[in-house]
Amino acid sequence: MKKNILFVALLLVACGDKDNTFDATGTFEATEVTVSAEQTGKLLRFDVQEGGKVMAGVEVGCIDTVPLYLKARQIGAVRMVYQAQKPNTATQIAALRQQVAKAQQEVDRYTQLVKDGAANRKILDDSRSQLLVLQRQLAAQSATLGTSTRSLTAQMGTADVEKLQVVDQLRKCHIASPISGFVLEKYAEPGEFAVIGKPLFKVADTERLFLRAYITSRQLQQVRLGQRVTVFADYGNEKRSYPGIIAWIASKSEFTPKTILTDDERADLVYAMKVAVKNDGKIKIGMYGEVNFR
Secondary structure (H helix, E strand, C coil), rough: CECCCCCCEEEEEECCCCCCCCCCEEEEEEEEEEECCCEEEEEECCCCCCCCCCCCCCCCEECCCCHHHHHHHHHHHHHHHHHHHHHHHHHHHHHHHHHHHHHHHHHHHHHHHHHHCCCCCHHHHHHHHHHHHHHHHHHHHHHHHHHHHHHHHHHHHHHHHHHHHHHHHHCCCECCCCECCCEEEHHHHHHHCEECCCCCEEEEEEEEEEEEEEHHHHCCCCCCCCCCEEEEEEEEEEEEEEEEEEEECCCCCCHHHEEEEEECCCCCCCEEEEEEEECCCCCCCCEEEECCCC
């Protein structure tokens, strides 16, 4: 789950102070993601080092997949049993269909004989009753076989869903970072037993950093979302400028943190803001920075 690095002391400077070339200062922070195990099992491989770079979607580790593989094989075998039990409806009712067809021929023949006065009507009635019995038997057997087929088909569908679930679990055994960045912390080692939800490592996107600062209500009217500003990274004796864009402004005010100084010490409420900056590799997380709105 994404979260931002804890903020350190931020300094806001008086707008009326002509000696300063910036409107607010703060520290650079990055978007962080803590990658946790999505499956339970032994951590067979884990190619992650603190300070190392990882790429989004590229596998960096693997949890033991043997139990899930065997479960998938078992589900496949069960499905084959269901498949083998499905009745061949056409074959099983073929003989009964033939009897029905034969009885129908008898009825047609006796109908003609009775019409010609060459046969007793009772014989025709008996043949019709026999035909009706066979037709009902055919309908009943067809319904029974259909029910059995549908039941086994449903069981096969359940097995297919279970197998898809196992396939998804197998996929989750392969560990990858959702974002590209550098590993800040490593919480596990190869050979350890991982459980679902256990943190494995923390990665930060250092290519796109944010300078977080607080502004007063008077400064609020000077800024807007998407506004281009100038950001200065403080390297001690040297400052380097970067183009920045205001990416977020708090929708409500908050009490001034105790470590924050504003252009008006009586101002108790301030608004947080973030300025997005593309990192050239020199800006580090937690480094002090300044922003100029003009």
